[in-house]
Amino acid sequence: xxxxxxxxxxxxxREEAKSVALAQLAESGTAGISVNAIxxxxxxxxxxxxxxxxxxxxxxxxxxxxAYRDLAETLARAVADAAPxxxxxxxxxxxxxWAKRQPDRYLLIYGxxxxxxxxxxxxxxxxxxxxxxxxxxxxxxxxxxGATASVTPGVTAGAAARVAPSATASGEQPLxxxxxxxxxxxxxxxxxAPGEEPGxxxxxRALRTWTRLHGVISLDVQGQFTGMGFDPSVLFEAELDALxxxx
Amino acid sequence: xxxxxxxxxxxxxREEAKSVALAQLAESGTAGISVNAIxxxxxxxxxxxxxxxxxxxxxxxxxxxxAYRDLAETLARAVADAAPxxxxxxxxxxxxxWAKRQPDRYLLIYGxxxxxxxxxxxxxxxxxxxxxxxxxxxxxxxxxxGATASVTPGVTAGAAARVAPSATASGEQPLxxxxxxxxxxxxxxxxxAPGEEPGxxxxxRALRTWTRLHGVISLDVQGQFTGMGFDPSVLFEAELDALxxxx
DNA sequence: TGCTTCTGTGAGATCCTCTAACGAAACAAT
DNA sequence: ATTGTTTCGTTAGAGGATCTCACAGAAGCA
Numbered sequence: 408x409x410x411x412x413x414x415x416x417x418x419x420x421r422e423e424a425k426s427v428a429l430a431q432l433a434e435s436g437t438a439g440i441s442v443n444a445i446x447x448x449x450x451x452x453x454x455x456x457x458x459x460x461x462x463x464x465x466x467x468x469x470x471x472x473x474a475y476r477d478l479a480e481t482l483a484r485a486v487a488d489a490a491p492x493x494x495x496x497x498x499x500x501x502x503x504x505w506a507k508r509q510p511d512r513y514l515l516i517y518g519x520x521x522x523x524x525x526x527x528x529x530x531x532x533x534x535x536x537x538x539x540x541x542x543x544x545x546x547x548x549x550x551x552x553g554a555t556a557s558v559t560p561g562v563t564a565g566a567a568a569r570v571a572p573s574a575t576a577s578g579e580q581p582l583x584x585x586x587x588x589x590x591x592x593x594x595x596x597x598x599x600a601p602g603e604e605p606g607x608x609x610x611x612r613a614l615r616t617w618t619r620l621h622g623v624i625s626l627d628v629q630g631q632f633t634g635m636g637f638d639p640s641v642l643f644e645a646e647l648d649a650l651x652x653x654x
Numbered sequence: 655x656x657x658x659x660x661x662x663x664x665x666x667x668r669e670e671a672k673s674v675a676l677a678q679l680a681e682s683g684t685a686g687i688s689v690n691a692i693x694x695x696x697x698x699x700x701x702x703x704x705x706x707x708x709x710x711x712x713x714x715x716x717x718x719x720x721a722y723r724d725l726a727e728t729l730a731r732a733v734a735d736a737a738p739x740x741x742x743x744x745x746x747x748x749x750x751x752w753a754k755r756q757p758d759r760y761l762l763i764y765g766x767x768x769x770x771x772x773x774x775x776x777x778x779x780x781x782x783x784x785x786x787x788x789x790x791x792x793x794x795x796x797x798x799x800g801a802t803a804s805v806t807p808g809v810t811a812g813a814a815a816r817v818a819p820s821a822t823a824s825g826e827q828p829l830x831x832x833x834x835x836x837x838x839x840x841x842x843x844x845x846x847a848p849g850e851e852p853g854x855x856x857x858x859r860a861l862r863t864w865t866r867l868h869g870v871i872s873l874d875v876q877g878q879f880t881g882m883g884f885d886p887s888v889l890f891e892a893e894l895d896a897l898x899x900x901x
Numbered sequence: 902t903g904c905t906t907c908t909g910t911g912a913g914a915t916c917c918t919c920t921a922a923c924g925a926a927a928c929a930a931t
Numbered sequence: 932a933t934t935g936t937t938t939c940g941t942t943a944g945a946g947g948a949t950c951t952c953a954c955a956g957a958a959g960c961a
Contacts, residue, residue: 413906434769435768458907517876520683521686522681585895588892589892615892618889625764636842638839699940705938
């Protein structure tokens with residue numbers, strides 16, 4: 408029973424090690440995380456830490472899943488706390504804020520993977536939960552917002568003219584032919600998230616949302632915009648608006 | 655004069671080293687590139703390679719700039735070889751093809767950077783040249799294509815209704831308010847590319863293009879789509895279409 | 902009190918990057 | 932052809948990394 412003390416201590420030192428590792432990550436990147444250095448910073452010798460983590464890789468993996476979980480929870484909370492009409496924007500901004508506040512953790516999740524690396528099953532679970540959140544945020548985007556313009560299809564011919572939605576549920580934006588093709592292609596895919604699987608159209612919206620937000624955020628946190636003389640948040644808001652507008 | 659032999663030999667072994675390094679990169683990631691292992695694979699001892707590269711970092715940097723240059727040239731050629739109406743799609747597809755064919759090199763350019771790492775000035779030059787290519791591809795997107803639909807603004811009020819373009823040059827898509835705001839914000843930014851600097855609207859289009867294509871491509875080459883049961887190229891084409899449509 | 906389990910230490914194996922000193926080869930010039 | 936110079940590759944080694952192993956304490960349990 409009193410072994411609980413030991414377990415508490417064990418968990419505590421594990422957390423301390425991960426915390427020190429995060430500090431190292433922030434200032435030297437993934438490659439700068441050293442078991443030896445962490446141990447030294449904690450006041451013990453190198454091999455002692457191997458009582459708590461089987462390998463440097465396990466520590467790294469735990470850092471990743473922790474960050475993943477944290478991000479997923481942050482998004483879920485942002486969606487839950489927002490009014491239905493604001494959910495989408497709240498989710499997107501929460502994502503960006505999280506990434507900007509701790510770039511290294513974002514890159515830990517979405518950065519360059521090691522070729523051989525196999526993500527633990529826990530990771531895919533978290534990813535599925537996050538996809539659920541994105542679904543929820545996306546599904547509430549056109550509803551009762553009143554801010555979306557109903558764009559009537561133009562008369563010009565061509566592949567990009569907006570066509571009537573195939574057979575989807577609620578009253579949403581009309582889709583272009585290519586959007587409809589993507590929706591059809593995604594109809595059978597999945598399952599991507601727990602709970603009921605949405606239709607292809609919503610999956611397409613979610614996928615667009617994910618990739619576009621990641622595009623802006625990842626280039627931003629990697630510093631690819633530095634020296635270009637503009638505020639990335641303006642670009643982000645523009646992309647956000649395009650997503651809302653485009654359904 | 656006959657020192658040319660030596661120089662040729664020198665260049666040759668440098669190239670061989672980089673080639674071996676690329677092989678290591680493909681199978682073990684950036685961290686798996688080892689000067690010792692490269693030398694051994696070339697039939698010499700470790701320290702010998704330090705006659706050719708001052709440090710492991712210099713080798714890495716050279717790998718990055720090589721990849722960057724290669725990518726930039728590939729895009730430029732794709733744009734140059736395509737008919738004006740196809741330039742945009744040609745550029746985008748060339749980008750994706752290049753990335754899919756050699757994911758590790760793409761991630762070398764756009765992957766997680768080391769926090770302390772300062773890109774050599776040569777890199778920013780190449781980036782500027784590539785931005786020029788993107789500008790060229792984007793500027794020819796609405797012209798004479800005939801495939802873009804002229805979307806008439808809906809009657810519904812709200813921030814997302816399309817408004818008349820501010821004062822831009824050619825006959826292009828009308829902009830939403832947020833797009834116009836982004837264009838205004840980008841008007842003074844730069845210079846991003848050699849040659850004449852385009853207006854804010856074109857800069858906005860280029861930025862959207864860059865971030866959206868990168869969003870799809872990076873998640874794809876990182877394997878984030880694996881197991882989701884859909885073809886990423888369909889998503890890519892849908893995004894491409896949205897970019898063409900949206901100006 | 903003893904017995905067991907957990908925790909930390911020091912030594913060491915094996916890798917890595919990178920420096921330094923030395924032999925050998927190739928080039929240059931008399 | 933012989934001499935001098937530059938370059939190349941070697942071995943030796945410093946210093947650091949991950950990780951294993953055997954051993955000394957400490958903590959928990961009887």
